[in-house]
Amino acid sequence: MQGRFKRDGSAAAEQEPRGGTDRGPSAQHAQNPGPAAAGDHGDRDRRPGAAPADGTSDQAAAPKPRGPVNTGSRVALRNWRISTRLVSLLALPVVAATTLGGLRINDSMNDIQQLEHMQLLTRMTKQATALAQALQEERDQSAGPLSNGVAPTDFKVTTPREKTDHAKKAFLAATSDIGDTTGDETLESIHASVQQIAAQLGSIRDIRKQAYAKDSPSLQTVDAYSQLITSLLSLSQDMAQATSSPEMIKRTRALAAFSSAKEYASIQRAIIAAALPGSGDEKPDLDRNDQQFGLAAQRKESAARNSFESVYTSTGKSADELTSTLDDGHPDIKAADTYAKKMLENPTAMSGASSRRSYMDWYDQDSTKINAMKVVEETLLSDMESKARELRDESQREAIISGALILLVLGVSLVGAFVVARSMIRSLRRLQDTATRVAQDRLPELVKQLSESDPQDVDTSVESVGVHSRDEIGKVAAAFDDVHREAVRLAAEQALLRGNVNAMFTNLSRRSQGLIQRQLSLISELESREADPDQLSSLFKLDHLATRMRRNGENLLVLAGEEPGRRWTRPVPLVDVLRAAASEVEQYERIELAAVPATEVAGRVVNDLVHLLAELLENATSFSSPQTKVRVTGHALPDGRVLVEIHDTGIGLSPEDLAAINERLASPPTVDVSVSRRMGLFVVGRLSLRHGIRIQLRPSDSGGTTALVMLPVDVAHGGKQPAPKQAPGQQAPGGLLAGNNGNSQGQGQGQAGRLASGPGAQRGQVGAGSGPRAALPARDGG
Known part of the structure; x- marks a missing residue:
């Protein structure tokens, strides 16, 4: 029923079918094709979605709403969160730095591992060098005695051999420190070299058995011992292969060269x-x-000495200083070198009595040189061991420093990204929260205040977002503040313009009301003087048209938010209010009142309630067949409220239209152009909201639509508390619209509820049957 209010309430010069609705060709329209008075029903709204009279569509005139915006995939770069973008921005350099740092740490760990191998090799080289020295002592000390026929069991032979056996055991024990070599090529190479040397050491017994035998050159025994010694000294060459440190390689080469020189001297x-x-x-x-x-x-x-001096000097140290004990004119060393040179170059020249000496004298003299070389060799081993330990500690420090730097870079990057992202996100969230509050709370509340009160009395100051930075976010916040101020300014201007329009509506309505009231008074005077039934019928029609014109003027007052200038000061019976509303409907003779409770309406609500009910009755008669009745009933509820029902048998409304109309009735929209086209819907909703009256449309069981009007207690009982509930079967006086002839309730509904429509009926009066009608309350009277 709500959707049947006319949209177009415009011109008096434009004729439209009686009822002025857009709900489609009802039975009444088909049977009454004739034009009504100009401007008839100009306050009625059309059914939502129906086409206007000129054939155009509201949807065609309105801009088409846009569909949902496609924001793209969630993984798209533009949809990433700012924190994610910052982390991604830092990810590449951080990953690169971490990778390079990891490679550096890996190199340091490899160096540490190599230097640990160097320390192991250094310890094993010390034991191998000690064993080599013991073999040299055994070979050199036993050369003289065995060559001169001394028994192998002589202490001169057995003593150095026992020392060699002890050194051999110590060397083999040191090889157990190698441990598991699985997966380590360096350790596997060292273990293989040690196993080979250990196997060669097993031949020492055979060498001792054949040592310095008669009728055989001494070089055989010397060379056999030399092969074992050379194998032991080869561990220093493995040390050079086990490290990538240039410093350690030079030192191992220097050691190997000097050990070789010592072996040749031995x-x-x-x-x-x-x-x-x-x-x-x-x-x-x-x-x-x-x-x-x-x-x-x-x-x-x-x-070998020259090679040693060259390699050792490249390490930054002085070889002359290290070998000063050998080259600075020690008398025994110099005499031994001179004697060896002469002996090997010209043995016959040394046969003289002055040049003769025993092997004991020679061994003691030349041992001074060998012992000095032994000291130098041990110094080189100690220096190499300390250097390996120093390089290992340095590599450990570099690995620790590199790891700490990587962690520091990662930490600083993450903390920096977090701080920057947090700063940006806080500003953006504040901007987002402020924009949301402005859009959802502040601006609607401000518009509501501007629409309900004088714009000059409303505080239109704008609160800033609170983001005052100089970056892009701060500029966006400043732009939003400008947009907010402009929106408030426009809302204030619209409110002022709306107030001016309302003032125009009020002024025009007041002027029209005065003229219409004078017109109604003149028509009433003519009706009282006219006796011709035809002329009287025409005057009645003119009377109804003027009444509807007065209601249109009152609609303008409702649109402007004004209330009636004059109100009733005393309660008015509900039945009289219904009759007054029916008298303002053109087809009032089709309205049937039945079972109206004996309750009174508060005087302050009478005029607005008559207006509200007249709008509903007008639409009920307009959208139903002329041969049908519009039935009005009332029910007093136990809690004191009164329910008025208006039933028609029209074409009805769809569930979607009913829901939309009920929503508009519960929450009337802001006055705009669409409201002027749906004036009846807006007026009913605004009047019901003004007095707390609830209105709802429902589909009728017999077809058509039923309008439910719920009057609250303060309206239905004249502003007083409701009377005590009567006993069952007892009827209050005037509770039904039946006459005082004692007819049943059904008879009252069939007869007494009908409004008189005879030509002799006076304006403003209605009665049951043909009896006299009670006077209706004047709309502006009090």
């Missing part, structure tokens, strides 16, 4: 000792092959 001592007799009275007996072997060892010693 070979010369053994060759010469084997050639010398046990006393100085005999001549030396140097075999030609032994002589050549000794000369070769002498040349190799010199070459």
